Amino acid sequence: MANENETKMEETLEGTTLFNVPFPKKLDAQTLAFLKQMSPIIVKYPYQINYLHSYGQDSPFFAGLANKVFLGCRDAETGYTYANPRGHDMVTGQETEWVRLPDEGHVHAFTVCHFGSEAFLPQCPFVLILVEFEGANTLFLSRLMGVDPNQASLDWIGMKVKARYLRNSKFQPTDVYFVPAET
Amino acid sequence: MRPVYAVSGGVSKFAKARPDKTFPAVIKEAYDYAIADLGLEFRPFTELVDGSVASYFSDHFARQLMAGIMAQDYLGLCPKPSHRVEGGGATGGICFQEAWKAVASGYMDICVAYGFETMSHVETWKGNEFIALASDVSFDYPVGGFYSGYYAMMVTRHMKEFGTTVEQLAHVSVKNYTHALYNPYAQKSQRISIQDVRNAPMVAWPLTRLDICVMSDGAAATILASEEGLKKLEQAGAHVTRPLVKVSGIGRGTDAMRMADRPHQSYDDFMRYNALPHEVNSDETRAYYKRLWDKGFRYPGVHSFRAGRMAGKEACKMAQVNDPLKELDFIELHDAYTSSEIQTYEDMGLCRYGEGGPFAASGKAFMPGVEYGLNLPEKPICPVNPSGGLIACGHPVGATGLMQAVFAIWQLQGTIKKHFKSPVLQIKNAQRGAIHSHAGTGTYVTVSILEREG
Numbered sequence: 279m280a281n282e283n284e285t286k287m288e289e290t291l292e293g294t295t296l297f298n299v300p301f302p303k304k305l306d307a308q309t310l311a312f313l314k315q316m317s318p319i320i321v322k323y324p325y326q327i328n329y330l331h332s333y334g335q336d337s338p339f340f341a342g343l344a345n346k347v348f349l350g351c352r353d354a355e356t357g358y359t360y361a362n363p364r365g366h367d368m369v370t371g372q373e374t375e376w377v378r379l380p381d382e383g384h385v386h387a388f389t390v391c392h393f394g395s396e397a398f399l400p401q402c403p404f405v406l407i408l409v410e411f412e413g414a415n416t417l418f419l420s421r422l423m424g425v426d427p428n429q430a431s432l433d434w435i436g437m438k439v440k441a442r443y444l445r446n447s448k449f450q451p452t453d454v455y456f457v458p459a460e461t
Numbered sequence: 462m463r464p465v466y467a468v469s470g471g472v473s474k475f476a477k478a479r480p481d482k483t484f485p486a487v488i489k490e491a492y493d494y495a496i497a498d499l500g501l502e503f504r505p506f507t508e509l510v511d512g513s514v515a516s517y518f519s520d521h522f523a524r525q526l527m528a529g530i531m532a533q534d535y536l537g538l539c540p541k542p543s544h545r546v547e548g549g550g551a552t553g554g555i556c557f558q559e560a561w562k563a564v565a566s567g568y569m570d571i572c573v574a575y576g577f578e579t580m581s582h583v584e585t586w587k588g589n590e591f592i593a594l595a596s597d598v599s600f601d602y603p604v605g606g607f608y609s610g611y612y613a614m615m616v617t618r619h620m621k622e623f624g625t626t627v628e629q630l631a632h633v634s635v636k637n638y639t640h641a642l643y644n645p646y647a648q649k650s651q652r653i654s655i656q657d658v659r660n661a662p663m664v665a666w667p668l669t670r671l672d673i674c675v676m677s678d679g680a681a682a683t684i685l686a687s688e689e690g691l692k693k694l695e696q697a698g699a700h701v702t703r704p705l706v707k708v709s710g711i712g713r714g715t716d717a718m719r720m721a722d723r724p725h726q727s728y729d730d731f732m733r734y735n736a737l738p739h740e741v742n743s744d745e746t747r748a749y750y751k752r753l754w755d756k757g758f759r760y761p762g763v764h765s766f767r768a769g770r771m772a773g774k775e776a777c778k779m780a781q782v783n784d785p786l787k788e789l790d791f792i793e794l795h796d797a798y799t800s801s802e803i804q805t806y807e808d809m810g811l812c813r814y815g816e817g818g819p820f821a822a823s824g825k826a827f828m829p830g831v832e833y834g835l836n837l838p839e840k841p842i843c844p845v846n847p848s849g850g851l852i853a854c855g856h857p858v859g860a861t862g863l864m865q866a867v868f869a870i871w872q873l874q875g876t877i878k879k880h881f882k883s884p885v886l887q888i889k890n891a892q893r894g895a896i897h898s899h900a901g902t903g904t905y906v907t908v909s910i911l912e913r914e915g
Contacts, residue, residue, distance in 0.1 A: 389613030
């Protein structure tokens with residue numbers, strides 16, 4: 279068995295932000311009871327992870343965006359068409375088919391985000407829209423560029439918009455965004 | 462199913478941060494209060510309680526998996542049965558209903574439902590990011606994941622389609638913050654005006670900071686019992702408040718995760734599946750809806766919560782409520798946003814779809830005897846969020862639905878004065894109330910109806 283005095287965990291400085299706090303030198307009943315009044319110790323540490331996220335059966339949608347093609351999904355039996363990829367229809371339960379959707383649509387609803395999640399704070403203010411397409415039964419969430427975010431107006435609803443695609447695809451839904459279309 | 466009674470509850474003080482205690486210790490504040498309110502000591506109650514259901518939303522906030530068992534352990538409930546439930550913002554409401562099921566089914570005679578959230582462990586905008594992960598991470602989150610943004614899109618559609626105004630939205634904020642002046646559990650109370658709401662910093666147009674609830678640390682607990690459970694509690698010396706509060710109806714609904722995917726149902730399908738009995742039975746309302754559909758209205762669209770409608774419909778059917786506005790004395794409603802309170806008036810059938818804005822400013826959802834500084838044209842009928850709701854009380858997600866249950870129990874027991882140290886928020890002769898818990902963009906919604914017996 280190892281000598282008790284020689285058995286030690288290795289000391290490093292990694293992760294330490296606080297090295298000591300005041301503490302009673304003599305531990306008697308009074309000082310132990312006094313510990314109830316101690317302020318909480320709060321430590322800070324980073325938490326970062328890289329995920330490997332598969333788009334699975336929805337992958338052709340992102341491949342389409344990288345090639346400037348906007349794809350939706352259609353149920354063969356009913357013709358119900360989703361502007362968001364969906365592998366199976368919610369009514370028939372059948373596998374859907376890929377269809378090409380138009381590059382033009384209309385704003386169904388919008389907002390201007392003046393704040394946002396931490397990841398998007400640097401992009402504020404930005405405009406979110408739900409786009410409706412001719413021939414599609416559901417909507418698509420996207421960004422609207424080319425309007426003044428400080429001049430938000432309900433008149434934006436119904437505005438004709440046109441898809442634009444990033445040249446350098448990031449394989450994200452933001453590879454497509456919309457701008458006001460000339461009428 | 463056998464009768465289930467909500468016999469007691471407790472709520473920790475909701476605060477922006479509770480670094481003074483770990484989350485199990487914050488839950489214990491609420492749990493101990495619920496036991497003490499029965500007049501029982503800790504040990505005899507522990508002997509009697511059959512098990513629990515734990516409620517918390519996000520593993521990210523605490524960075525602790527299996528937090529439920531840590532609470533179970535800290536509360537001294539091991540080795541009794543327990544499980545954790547999760548359903549976004551509706552987690553607390555789901556927890557309450559799962560505890561109800563445990564008792565109603567005969568599995569347990571006494572079940573405690575407890576819940577918590579500690580949202581202060583990250584900064585506000587990181588917290589918003591965690592919450593936004595409750596949207597589709599392939600298609601919604603990367604576009605600008607932000608729940609206030611999602612709700613603001615619903616608002617612009619509601620405004621465009623029905624003429625709803627931002628001032629009507631602000632009535633909800635004024636009402637709920639005013640109620641919180643008399644609720645010591647509320648995180649934030651203030652006397653504000655419509656103009657204050659509009660002048661607050663814009664978060665997601667047209668929603669300002671005062672249209673949106675805040676993040677919180679907090680916990681809540683409720684104790685449910687069967688008739689056998691009541692006997693056991695009283696034989697052990699508990700003083701169960703009479704008249705009893707019975708859970709007379711539960712309902713739950715769901716909808717598509719992506720708001721963009723919400724179907725657009727026809728008028729016939731709406732009348733067949735979603736309309737409430739008092740709507741179906743009214744020639745005028747059927748004609749009103751027909752006119753809406755003729756103008757292009759589609760249901761649920763992005764302006765309405767089909768899950769909320771179905772939850773309310775199911776709960777009302779079970780509780781034999783035919784006209785919620787006339788037959789409910791109050792609702793504790795999931796007002797994460799002023800706009801979602803207005804949308805939910807419509808889902809719950811307090812008014813027709815499209816009429817939520819005028820209803821909000823009418824006065825019908827306000828408390829009698831409270832001065833709001835507003836000119837309200839009509840008298841209160843069914844006060845909504847007499848506690849101050851999420852907007853003022855805060856929204857520690859896993860605790861929120863249970864907080865609503867506790868406040869509803871106290872309303873129906875007539876013990877608001879005892880717990881709030883003020884009688885102002887006590888609804889006189891409250892016989893029946895509803896609690897409404899809501900997740901995501903309306904993905905999971907629960908409605909539970911509680912009634913005073915006798």
